[in-house]
Amino acid sequence: MFQYYLQLSIKNLKRFPTLYGLVTLTLAIGVGVFTANLAILNTMASDPIPEKSAQLFHISINTWPVETNRDPITDIMRYSDGMALKQGEFADSMVLHYRSHAYIRDAESNSLTRFSSAVRASSHQFLTMVNAPFKYGSSYTDDHSRNVVLGAQMNQTLFAGENSVGKTLEVNGELFTIVGVLDEWPLRPMFYHVHEGLEFRGTEDLFIPIETALDSDLAASVRTVSTDNFDTMAETRDRGVYYLQGWVELTNEAQKQRFISAMQGHSHSLKEAGQFPNEIITQLHDVNEWLAHNEVVDNRVAAFAIATSLFLVVCIFNASSLLLARYSATNFDTALKRALGVSKQQLLMQGIVEGAFTGVISGLISLLLAYVFLHISVMLLPNLEYVAVMGMDMLILGFLLALITTLLSSLYPVVRSRTVAISTELKG
Amino acid sequence: MNIKALLKSLLLRRFTSSLLVLQLALTLGLIVNSVVLALDAREKLLQPTGLPLEKLLVLESWPTSGAYKDSDYYRSILDEDLLKLSQLDGVNAVSPQIQVPIQNGGWNMNMEDIDTPPDAELERLLNYVAVYYSTPDIFNTFELELVDGRKLTWDDEITDQTGSERNIVISESLANTLYPDGAVGRITNRGRVVGVVKDFINNPFLDPKKQFFFFAIGPVTNSSFTQYYVLNVDPAKMDAVRHAAKDTILGVQAERDISSVYTFAEHHTEFFEQDTGLAGLFAMLCMLMLVISAISSFAHAQFHITRQKKLIGIRRALGAKKRDVLLYVLSENWLVTLLGAVIGMGFIVGFNMLLGEQIDISQPSIALVALSVFIVFASGTIATWFPAWRTSMIPPVIATRTV
Numbered sequence: 033m034f035q036y037y038l039q040l041s042i043k044n045l046k047r048f049p050t051l052y053g054l055v056t057l058t059l060a061i062g063v064g065v066f067t068a069n070l071a072i073l074n075t076m077a078s079d080p081i082p083e084k085s086a087q088l089f090h091i092s093i094n095t096w097p098v099e100t101n102r103d104p105i106t107d108i109m110r111y112s113d114g115m116a117l118k119q120g121e122f123a124d125s126m127v128l129h130y131r132s133h134a135y136i137r138d139a140e141s142n143s144l145t146r147f148s149s150a151v152r153a154s155s156h157q158f159l160t161m162v163n164a165p166f167k168y169g170s171s172y173t174d175d176h177s178r179n180v181v182l183g184a185q186m187n188q189t190l191f192a193g194e195n196s197v198g199k200t201l202e203v204n205g206e207l208f209t210i211v212g213v214l215d216e217w218p219l220r221p222m223f224y225h226v227h228e229g230l231e232f233r234g235t236e237d238l239f240i241p242i243e244t245a246l247d248s249d250l251a252a253s254v255r256t257v258s259t260d261n262f263d264t265m266a267e268t269r270d271r272g273v274y275y276l277q278g279w280v281e282l283t284n285e286a287q288k289q290r291f292i293s294a295m296q297g298h299s300h301s302l303k304e305a306g307q308f309p310n311e312i313i314t315q316l317h318d319v320n321e322w323l324a325h326n327e328v329v330d331n332r333v334a335a336f337a338i339a340t341s342l343f344l345v346v347c348i349f350n351a352s353s354l355l356l357a358r359y360s361a362t363n364f365d366t367a368l369k370r371a372l373g374v375s376k377q378q379l380l381m382q383g384i385v386e387g388a389f390t391g392v393i394s395g396l397i398s399l400l401l402a403y404v405f406l407h408i409s410v411m412l413l414p415n416l417e418y419v420a421v422m423g424m425d426m427l428i429l430g431f432l433l434a435l436i437t438t439l440l441s442s443l444y445p446v447v448r449s450r451t452v453a454i455s456t457e458l459k460g
Numbered sequence: 461m462n463i464k465a466l467l468k469s470l471l472l473r474r475f476t477s478s479l480l481v482l483q484l485a486l487t488l489g490l491i492v493n494s495v496v497l498a499l500d501a502r503e504k505l506l507q508p509t510g511l512p513l514e515k516l517l518v519l520e521s522w523p524t525s526g527a528y529k530d531s532d533y534y535r536s537i538l539d540e541d542l543l544k545l546s547q548l549d550g551v552n553a554v555s556p557q558i559q560v561p562i563q564n565g566g567w568n569m570n571m572e573d574i575d576t577p578p579d580a581e582l583e584r585l586l587n588y589v590a591v592y593y594s595t596p597d598i599f600n601t602f603e604l605e606l607v608d609g610r611k612l613t614w615d616d617e618i619t620d621q622t623g624s625e626r627n628i629v630i631s632e633s634l635a636n637t638l639y640p641d642g643a644v645g646r647i648t649n650r651g652r653v654v655g656v657v658k659d660f661i662n663n664p665f666l667d668p669k670k671q672f673f674f675f676a677i678g679p680v681t682n683s684s685f686t687q688y689y690v691l692n693v694d695p696a697k698m699d700a701v702r703h704a705a706k707d708t709i710l711g712v713q714a715e716r717d718i719s720s721v722y723t724f725a726e727h728h729t730e731f732f733e734q735d736t737g738l739a740g741l742f743a744m745l746c747m748l749m750l751v752i753s754a755i756s757s758f759a760h761a762q763f764h765i766t767r768q769k770k771l772i773g774i775r776r777a778l779g780a781k782k783r784d785v786l787l788y789v790l791s792e793n794w795l796v797t798l799l800g801a802v803i804g805m806g807f808i809v810g811f812n813m814l815l816g817e818q819i820d821i822s823q824p825s826i827a828l829v830a831l832s833v834f835i836v837f838a839s840g841t842i843a844t845w846f847p848a849w850r851t852s853m854i855p856p857v858i859a860t861r862t863v
Contacts, residue, residue, distance in 0.1 A: 054755050061748055099578055102587045133684075135524035135717065146524040148717055205526025228565075249529070251684030332738045335818040339490060339745055342811070346486045349479045350752055354759050356476055408744060413737040444475060 037385035044362075044386060051358050055351045056394040059437050062347025063394070064401025067430035068409060069333065069340045071402070071422040076232070076329045080223045081163060084281075085319035088161065088223075089288070091117065091126075091278035093295050094313035095302060098257050105255060106313050107227070107277065111246075111269045113298065114276045118155070122294035123287060126280040127161055128242060129154035131225055132250040136238060138190045139200040139207055146202075149186055149237035152225075153245030153252075159212075161281055162224055164235075169197035169212035175243040181212040186237035203238070206248055214239075220419060223319050224279060226326045228253065232418045280316070288316060332413070344437070351441035359449040366449050367457035376450045383446030384439065391438030395431040402430050466788075466795055477796060483756060484800025484836060487749055489807030492832050493815060494742035496824050501739040504732050507668070510660035511561060512603050515552075516724035517698065518560055519689040519705055525715035528683035535681050540712045542595070545689060548704055550697025553600035556680040557688040558593050561602075561662045561673075562724070562731050567591045571674065573638060574624050574647045583637055585670055589650075590662050593618075593678035601692045602660065607632050609644035609655030616654070618678040626651030626676060632659045634672040650674060664731065686719070698723065738819070757843035776856035789848035790841060797840045801833045 045052045079085050092106040095113050114128040130153050135146035152158075159171040159181060167187075172179040180201060187196055201208045214235075221231040240250070246265045252275040256262075260272035268275070282288045295314035302308035317325055359366075366379065402422065410420045470477045528534045538556060545554045559566045568588040576582070592598065599611045609629070616627040628651040635643035635656045643653045651674075659671045680687070689709070693701045706718045722730075729736075772785055780788075808824060815821050 051759070054759060058752055058755055061752065065745065065748065100587075102584060133522075135522070146715075146717070148522065148524075148719070249684070251682075331818040332734065335815050336738065336741050336745075338811070338814050338818070339494075339742065342486055342490060343745055343749065346483050346490075346749070347752060349483045349486075350756050350759075353476055353479045353483075353756070357759060405744075409741060412740040412744075413734060415734065448475075 033381075034385065037382050038389060040382060041386040041389045045390070048358055048361075051354060052390060055354050055358075055438075055441070056390060056397060058347050058351045058354070059391075059394040059434060059441065060397035060401055062344040063398040063430060063434040063437060065405050066340045066344045067398065067402040067426060067433065068405035068422075069337050070429070071406060071426040072333050072409065072416055072419050073329065073337055074423075074426060075220050075419045075421055076333065078220065079320055080219050080221055081319060084163060085223075087281055087283055088319050089280050089282055089291075089316040090319075090322045091280055091295070092313065092315040092317065093117075093299065094310055095299065095308055096257075096274075096310055097272050097302075097307050099309040104310060104313055105274055106315065108255065108274045109276050109278060110272060110274055111276060114278050116298050117278065117294060120294055122291050123280045123282055125157050125161055126278065127155040127158040128276045128278050129158055129224065130242075130245075130252040130275050130277065131228075131230065131236070132245065132252055134204045134238065134250060136186070136190075136201055136203045138196075139202040141190075147186065147189060147237075150233075151203075151238045151240060151245070151250060152236040153240050153242045153250055155242050158279075159214075159239060161279065162219075164239075165215040165217055167213050167215040168195045169210070171212055171239075172241050175241045177241055178208045178244055179211040179241070180208045181214060181239040182210055183214050183235060183237040183239075184216045187213045201238075203240070204248065204250070208240070208244075220421075221323060221328045223323055225277065226323065226328050229415075231326075231328050232415070234418055282316075292316060330416075333416070348437050348441050351438070352444060355442050355445040356448070359445040363449065363452045363457050367452050367454045370452070370454050371458060379450045380446060383442060383449070387439045387442035387446070388435065390442070391435035394438055395434035398434045399427060399430055402426075463795075466792055470792065470795065480756070480760070480796050481799045481803060483753075484797060484840075485804035485807045487753060488801065488804030488832055488836060489811040490742075490749055491746050492808045492824050492829055493811050493821065494739075494746045495828060495832070496812070496821055497742050497815075498739040500820070500822055501732065501735040504664065504735055505729070507661070507664070509562060509664075509728065510658065511724060512692070513725045513728055514695050514698075514723070515603075515692050516601070517691040517693050517702055517705065517721070518724065518727065519691070519709065519721050520719045521687045521689070521709065522717045522719060523683045523687070523715060524717050527715070528681075531679075531681045534683060537713050538681055541689065541709050542597075544708050544712055545691060545705065548691075548701050548708060550694040550701050551691050552694065553597050553692040555594045555597040555601045555690055557598070557690055558680060558682070558685065559590070560688050560690060560724075560727070561590075561660055562664060562728055564663050564665050569650060571630075571634070571638070571648050571650050571672070574649055576649075585666070585672055586637070588672070589634065590673035592673060592675045593680055594675065595680070596677060598675060598690075599657075601690050603692065604660075605658040607656045607658055608635070608642070609653070611655055611657075612675060612677050614677065616677045618676055624649065624651060626678075627654045628652065628674045628676045629655040629657055630674040631662075631671055632656055633669050634674065637670075637672070651676060753839075757840070760843075772851055773854065773856050776852075776854075782852045785852040786845075786848050789851065790844055793840050793844040794837070797837050801836065804833070805829070 081088070093109060093113060094104045094106050095109060096105055118126050118128065132151040132153055134149055134151050136149050137144070137146045156172050156175055167184065171181055182196060187193060190196070191199065196210050196213055199210050201210055217235045219235050222233070222235060246269065249265045251265060254273050254275040256274065257272040262268050262271055262273055280291060282291060292314055296312065299308065299312040299314060369379065406420050406422060410417050523534070542554055542556065545551060567590065569591050570587040571589040572582060572586060596611065596613050612627060612629055618626050624647050630643060630653055635653070638648065639646050643656050646653050659668070661668065662671045662673045691701065691705065702721060706721055709718065710716060775785060808829060812821060812823060
């Protein structure tokens, strides 16, 4: 029976080529724009580390040493705060890290070209904590060692993608040993650093032990109290310089409470020592809470999403109106069929098959259009480049959406056409 | 013309008509708000910056060699760079900087009078006063206009003095906020104010009357951060200078990464890229909306009006003139448009509020709404007129044949 319905559908499509062409195009445009936008939104709002996102917590603590009426700085901390929390061993695994930049080259290379690279200085547990994928070797295991880990792209640039473990790397003129090379690591969003527009720029090229980074004076973007100047990063260890982000891995509520009370203990001890005149703020945000707290989803994309969904509604209305015209044009045929004994149920089935068939076609076109619109979005908003990816899930979703909207559009016309008054129509 | 009869006929085709009305209303809501976004973006771009955008050229560079950590070495290279750059034909002035205007973020410090009591309630933005460390040439480079006091010279260079012993020049809006009755000679936590210059736009996201920044002759040789050279160039020679600048610097010392070279006009456009880009996206959606509308009117004419052939035929047979038929079909369209426009007003406001929760968007002006409604009216009329005219041409004999 299905085959017969399908044959009928193809026949109908051939009978009204312009009309069906327009219906398919209308829905494909609507779904295409919507899907492209949804893909971007989906990437922005996705959980970058689902297997661990509920166990990793960002440490927010207020320790600003001068009385102030400005918004409290809680997302970054001083070296001394970080160390107090880390060395107390209130959790199994806690890391500190900051972002830097360096020029690097293969120390044995004949070329003197140095490559600009993004650097993450971190405690040695960091790469394990955030599940960084290793291609060769493993992480450094000592915060003072001169061992480093190279990102996949930089390894491609410097060593043509070959195993470079054991090789010597020159970083800002100093020598280091490569102990690990990462695989491609597209972390979207890069949850461990969501400020300064870094959340959608890709992971770093070079990972380096934090104490070594400080000794080698790898600069950070910092906030300081006006009295605390510093010349080298090593000096920031005992000054009021704020730049470190802290993350901690906690597996249950008891551990979480224990860590929060440790943070409060630290704040109270600073207060007692007269070094902290402000309001105590101690918070832990898990990965998804942290992403929501920092609003990583671009408001512009969200605003455009509102527009595209309205647009989709318009397209559905339009397609429905077109299909209504198509079904009223065949009222005579329908009445004839009914007179010959075709049941309303069968007419509905035929309508659904025809809708589905049209839906499949518009689904395919909409995927093509979605791809085009994704590129247009990146052209107009270059910042989206790293986010504009369409995964399998989005392709399937887009296709299903086209199918559903087509069925939806044909629903009313089909249902109404079943109820034609047989005698009136056949009289003509 | 009988409005009642019209309404009745529309009610007969309830579903089709209400779809059309809703579609019109949504289209209006989208188009008006897209235009508002585009106008907003344009206005931001046209806002005066107080800087000679066409004359400024920026070179961003990073030292790639560890030798630059020695600030004396860095300083000697810097002096050589500045000399060589200033000798290029067409260069009026050049200065090194740690940041450039038209930015959001960057190097900021708090500023207050040295005697401010600790519990004083200060303007929040005073915590984010942009710092422009440079050489005395910065005044010529940016063509800064003095409002009060004097400019800075090499005698004002920061060496070892503590904060309040330094000499600084501050922006006019900063002076007005900190010292409404005269800033020159007053002492802040960042130094003594020796001059006040006219504002330029440091951060376009802030009120043009709240552009807080200050200048000091100070450290520009930190190898860990981007080095900016800003050149004031005769616009006619811009291309040549731009071409030669990179090699000039690398000729002095090659271990530098010149990450980018751009004019301030480009920098300005790029700063608003996100806004213009979003306006572009909405414009694209409007275009698609028009395509859909075109499909809709075409379909309406093709499939719905021809369905009415029979009715029109009856009318003609009963004595209606061509003109009457035409007017009838057109007024039906006007009624639909009118309904769409009324509901559309609601959509315009609602959509504007919905967008306002996500992004900055101004409210649409009455004139803009009126214009959009007029355009929808006009295009609807044209789209209906042709098929209506064609229908009215049908002789009643043919039209009524199937009755």
